[in-house]
Amino acid sequence: MKKSGYAFILALAPTLFLTGCSEDRIVSSGPVLEKVVLLSRHGIRSPTASPAALRDKTGFDWPQWSVAPGEMTPHGAEALGAMIQVVRMHYQNLGFSPLGSCSNMVRIWADGADHRTQQTGQVWARxxxxxxxxxxxxxxxxxxxxxxAIAAGREAPQKQETEQAFASVQPVARTLEVQRGLQALQALMAPKACQETGRKAWCLRDKPVLEWKKTEPHLAGAVARGGMAAESLLLLYAQGFPAEVFGSGKADVPALLKTVMPVHEAESLLLRRLPVVARARNGVMAQSIRAFLADRPVADIPGVTPSTRLLVLAGHDTNQDAMAAIFGLSWTFDDQPDSTAPDTVLAFERWRYPDRHVEVRVRVFHQSLEELRTGQAAGVEASMQTLEPHNPILP
Known part of the structure; x- marks a missing residue:
């Protein structure tokens, strides 16, 4: 795994007084880790649509899950717990004091819109x-x-700017990787759909388009349907379903997932990682991260006080996509075809040096495809990446 040694460095103005860390500065002659934000995707879940609804959309016979659509599974909670233990030990080994004692320095804020993110927050707390x-x-x-913030009615992406940005990334859908992925999905799910009358909805050849529902854009077309199907296949494998449920792809499921997941990545690039959409949807999150790292009030997250040193956000892959777009981040994994797979954690760290300049380092922790399937996280720390933000994080 290639790691970038770059970290975004910004010297704060002398008038900005950063609180709560003087004791660490006294005892350390090197850089001190003062604050951390962890943005976690929820654990392994079932598809958000029922098997019958998925079949109507794709033509493929999807298996039944043990939980309702969109719910985190017990195995998902177990795999997430393994990830959390590795992340916890990583920061404990760095001497990050909030994890060394019971205090009010830790705040965990989950997305209340979904039960799976509420559960994810609870697993992090434990x-x-x-x-x-x-x-x-x-x-x-x-x-x-x-x-x-779009669903909350606070923001809305400007329609013309969104349409222009969407048009500029259309070539993403035509790349060889994405086309191969769509062809593999077609062969797996409905190989004759493009030739048979009445099954055109299962044919993955239509171009991506934006559909507006009130003030929010939604992606439609082959990449949208294929991306949803690819992620649903990955969730099946991560949950531990047997190879037989993958139909003609059962001989080598990891290879199948490696082939089809670029469609899901393209789905993100075509909408969720458009900066204009990301700023509208998750600009409040980005501003909250910036405010927390700069010791400014975090108005939109209750309970964050001047003594809070660790902020955990339990959210979705869409939130990680948005932070990538807003801060100019990019990453891939050799052992995991989904860049925002379940349990993936983006970490924003504030380090202070003896000369008082501060450095914000951005990391990403992930589990390999096989670790998700087995509920383990042994390789997480070794595969941690340091990312290069191309846009300022601190004000």
């Missing part, structure tokens, strides 16, 4: 501080603007 009374919190009513 795993980060098992001997303390840390709990996950979330907004009880309505859409949380931190996780989706």
């Amino acid at each position: 795993g980060l501080a098992p001997d303390c009374h840390v709990s996950a919190q979330w907004q009880e009513q309505g859409a949380d603007p931190v996780y989706n």
Whole structure:
């Protein structure tokens, strides 16, 4: 796994007083880790549509899950717990004090819109501080603007700018990788759909288009349907389903997933990673991260105080896509075809040096495809990447 040694460095103005870390500066002669934001995707879940609904969309016979559509599974909670233990030990080994004692320095804020993200926050609370009374919190009513400011009615992407940005990334859908992925999905799910009358909905040849529902754009077309199907296949494998459920792809399921997942990645690039959409949907989240790292009030996340040193956000792959777009981040994995797979964690760290300049480092932690399937995380720390943000994080 290739790692970038680059870290974004910014010297704060002398008038900006950063609180809560003087003790660490006294005892350390090197850089001190002062604050961390962890943005976690939820654990392994079932597809958000029922097997019958998925078949109507794709022509493929999808198996039944043990949980309702869109719910995190017990295996998903187990795999997430393994990830959390590795992340916890990583920061404990760095001497990050919030994980060394029971205090009010940890805040866990989950997306209340989905049960799976609420559960994810609870798993983080148990795993980060098992001997303390840390709990996950979330907004009880309505859409949380931190996780989706468009749904909350606070922001809306400008339509003309969005359409122009969408047009500029159309070549993504025509790349060889994406076309091979669509062909593999077609052969697996409905190999005769493009030739048979009445099954054109299962044919993965139509171009990507934007459809507007009120003020929010949605992706439609072959890449949207194929991306959904590719992710659903990956979730089956991560959950531990037997090879037989993958039909003609059963001989080598990891190879199948490696072939089809570029369609899901293209789905993200065509909409969720458009900066204009990301800023509208998750600009509040980005601003909250910036404010927290700069010791400014975090108005949209209740309970974050001047003493808070660790902020955990339990959200979705869409949130990680948005942070990638807003901060100019990019990453891939050799052992995991989904760049925002379940349990993936984006970490934003603030380090202070003896000369008082600060450095924001961005990391990404992930589990390999096989680790997700087995509920393990042994290789997470070794495969951690340091990312290069191309846009400022601190103000």
